[in-house]
Amino acid sequence: MNGFLPISKADMAERGIAQLDFVLITGDAYVDHPSFAHAIISRYLVAHGYSVGIIAQPSWKTADDFKRLGRPRLGFLISAGNMDSMVNLYSVTKHRRAKDLYSPGGKTGKRPARSTIIYTKKIREAYGDVPVIIGGIEASLRRFAHYDYWDDVVKPSILAESGADLLVYGMGERPIIEIAEALDGGLAVRDITYIEGTVYFTPTLERVYEYKKLPAFREVRADKKTYAKAFMTEMHERGQALVQEHKDGFVVQNIPARALSQKELDFVYAMPFMRTAHPMYEKPIPALEEVKFSITATRGCIGACAFCALYYHQGKDVAWRSIGSIVGEAEEMTKDAEFKGYIHDVGGPTANFYGVKCTNPKGRCTKRRCLTPEKCRFLKENHAEYIRLLRKVRTVNGVKKVFIRSGIRYDYALLNQSGDFIRELAAHHVSGQLKLAPEHVSADVLKLMGKPGIEKYQRFCQKFNAASQRVKKKQYVLPYFMSSHPGCTLTDAVRLAEFIRDTGFMPEQAQDFYPTPGTLATCMYYTGLDPETGRKVYIPRSAEEKAMQRALIQYKNPKNRGIVKKALLKAERDDLIGQGKKKLIRG
Template sequence: MNHTPDLFSYRKHWAHKFGTAPELPISRAEMDLLGWDSCDIVIVTGDAYVDHPSFGMAIIGRLLESQGFRVGILAQPDWTSAADFQRLGRPNLFFGITAGNMDSMVNRYTADRRPRSDDAYTPDAAPDRRPDRSVTVYAQRAHEAFKGVPIVIGGIEASLRRIAHFDYWSETVRRSVLLDAKADLLIFGNAERAVVELAHRLARGEPIAQIRDLRGTAFVSRGLPEGWSEIDASRLDGEGRKGLSPCPDPNPYEDEPACPDGASPSRGAGATTAGSDGQARSPRLERATTVVRLPSFEQVRADPVLYAHASRVFHLETNPGNARALVQAHGERDVWLNPPPIPLTDAEFDRVYELPFSRCPHSSYGAARLPAWEMIRHSVNILRGCFGGCTFCSITEHEGRIIQSRSEDSILREVADIRDRAPGFTGTISDLGGPTANMWRLACRDRRIEAACRRLSCVYPDICRNLNTDHGPLIQLYRKARAVPGIKRVLIASGLRYDLAVRSPAYIRELVTHHVGGYLKIAPEHTEAGPLGQMMKPGIGAYDRFKDLFDRASREAGKEQYLIPYFISAHPGTTDEDMLNLALWLKRNGFRLDQVQAFLPTPLALASAMHHSERNPLKRVTRHSERVPVVRGQRQRRLQKAFLRYHDPENWPLLRQALKDMGRADLIGNGKRHLVPSFQPAGTGGVRESRQTPSPRSPSARADSSRAKPSAPKRRGRPR
């Protein structure tokens, strides 16, 4: 992987003489107390300011401070005018704009597009403290506040909108957020390397319009730079431009089959290969000066099949070890994406998380509750990234699939720091985790293979044989964390990748014996092969194996503990029959779910491309590609969600009608083998009074009516 300077090797900016701020300032009065006449960088965020390493604005702010820059925070500013954006004065270098830890649309709306009634990232969970599409709105106001100040956008909202993307909330394909925000630069993914180098180069007087070589950044350009070559992937395989012969090689990956060891075969510069049509391809191009052209914004907006193709090409260029630059035309301009950032080393990762965070919300919030902080204030983030590749998840698009792990010593120091400084700490560490609890220290056995690999998942359809799945170091970390003086208990609250865990029964025993507080959440997501294949999730057999090991370890530990399985409805590839089979599995296994999740198409996710295009970008996309079943109407979305809560009387009328329509009226009745009763309790499901009339299409219902009274919904995921 390309060499990059150490994150902390830069000469500090002159303003380091002001020292470390107790908390980064959010007002001119606080700047005055620090002796500042101006800020070098102002970070605008849609979240309340919490000086904790689980919050993006705190990590970037403290990191830039460690480089000698004066950083101010505008947290949840009033976006109705530019006045609040002038609060800290004109920044010397740039405005850094982020929507916060969550995409603003996901934060503000449910999967059914209903406004949420609260916001966990706002004091006292107050709603409506951020605008829709916050990055765009904040950037526009910053432009108005101080014309000529560079605008740099980042965070998950900008990352997921860096190219043309399907927007679920408007049911349209929108152009890159770079153009809507009129930003000078977009930093995607983990921003530490790019933002530090950018700040130092701007401080040296380099114009931002000339900074075009930072990995992990995107910008608007015109034309191809001198010395660069272009691979045209803007058309489907076998399709040519009108009036021309079919394009011999619109897919730049077809000539890179996987080797038995997982690496791509190497070919010398200038070698030629033959396409599937027998035509010779162009000489192999130098990766560092080659850009792949995606279908244009106008093309993908008009053609869902091309959108799916663009999604496939985009995701095949996400490995920092082999990714090429990407370019996508928007009218007469191009949106240019440099390759993804190089992951942090363990030492760099440690130093980032050991910056002088106060670990608390800003003092100006007083006694206000901040639910997002309360949830994580006694937890430790031990890793970044996820190589699971679940198609509905945005972690890979933002954090990447290469795991970045902190050192054991750094993690234990943070555990001790929480013990000594965290408000309200009573001896329990609430989590040692990250995107996935048990991927710490897991990586490809060979860095050369890792750098050459284009697999979108290291664990699907099977766990790659090159993946190190040794959980031994994680077991030792758990034991050492428990042994820290003053620590009574260490819980694991992050989601567990159970198909990896079954490779280490010793890990499951350690987890179950010491780190489960009665319930452990895992996410099989579904039971049926169709939707699981579109999700890139393991079959339900892996869940069954994990449950057997979990139950056995719980018995050996003398504990009564339960798994909390999470499932998704309305995911692409899911039919009503799939949801019916899942509901029958839930009833057979005694699960009555309180909280369920409906699929929400987030920008750039592979599953969102399936939802929009009804094609599968996990495979080569053509006009004749097999269609993916997609749930669109609200009635069908409600029905699929109702199957997950088959035990709720409010859902019974909808389920009865659906079962009749599906020819499964035999599942309506009052016996154990039935899914829903034939009667309706008073005051539920829109029925005023209870009717004990059996379904006419369920002859056995009357015989089982003595057992027809529905039980109250049980605690989420607990077996009956």
């Protein structure tokens, strides 16, 4: 008997299970590793005494695959996977992707578009009124009426559209156990309306108390200013329930679930994961390869970048595991036959937020960013704890090198007055290149992004280069830049190209802004407004301008010469065409 959870009736029989408590359906391949949400939720339920079976990437042409494990005693759990299914399937240009990194061999076609909705409807077809709970990134970010980039329309809450009974948003361990206990105690799923971190649908508000009412779905769909105001309320309101009227009733969001304590978080990552893909797959799962020997140290992010959905999904309360827990996981890794001595990452949404603290006696606020435009006076820098963690992990017997690849917030790193963190980083945790994301150089664009000014990036680079020279290492900062973000004009794009010219670095790839659900920048893209100020924002919408902005980042690529020239002429910057070091292209 292998240590994976049941995927077939034969597995159930082998374990003596006549009927499972829950069946979890996921759009990803079944990987029993803590970097995959379906693995954490299923293991967490099992650790609390419930039996769980996995149906990974079922065929959705009929309902047959959804009957594979029978009707569960308590309910079905649905996740589209570690990514929104539309982002997984389509590029920013709305073309079908050639690979699905969460499927065996990277093969596409293993999941439907809008997986959460399709899976829910197939379960209804198979079993009628069985309880259905949806969660994961797709459900979480679409819990209210939301702009959908692919259909270019405001869609209703995914809870209302799918017909599921409950939606879990954010990190789901605490809510899913409370839901399981309620169902196990005989409570009807329609009466589970009190659990933090959940959303439910109700025909009337007779039993809903102390709530704030959002503009109705029909209102946010009809008026962009109303949409922007509603989104800001969704972003910032954490103290009371939020209600949004839809057809035939109301979507009700309870307040967010409390973050897990350090002890609880340690428990999650100590569960008996197999740390690999199920043996039924003949080909590897590409997404596992990068994270198999990575360690999640934190959850939550105080960065609140406008183009990132982490704030909307997890919030900015940063939780971190104990050093002992992380060292223990590193020790377990060294026992894996495939482990070569290299830990690819010890981090989270932002690696160096490990140990960060808010000293506000009223608790962490939701109205402003912690780091921009300047550091909040209540934010306490604490790199010492992260340094201590890294030193412990790299001394584990069998570990040759510990990388940090999940992102460094360089403005926060600069708050480390002693400079110990940057020196430690350069000496021990980089091999050749350090990837950073300044994203842009224009002050106006960076302000809308919620990113620090470019001068802080330059200051960090100077300190990192000096630290690298001190330990006699040739190491470089590899910056990532974004094109076509709301607020970015062609003039701003040219300014970025000049910065790239002056630094002598040519990016191998450029990231085009992708309007995904749940981000502040997507709200800007749809409404043409900065929802924080109500002011109009320039939006680069045409395919031609997007191509121009992207090409300017890689102006040295001979393939881009024609479109770069067109962009420079349109921006009235023909002074950058011709001979000489300061020119971007030849005339």
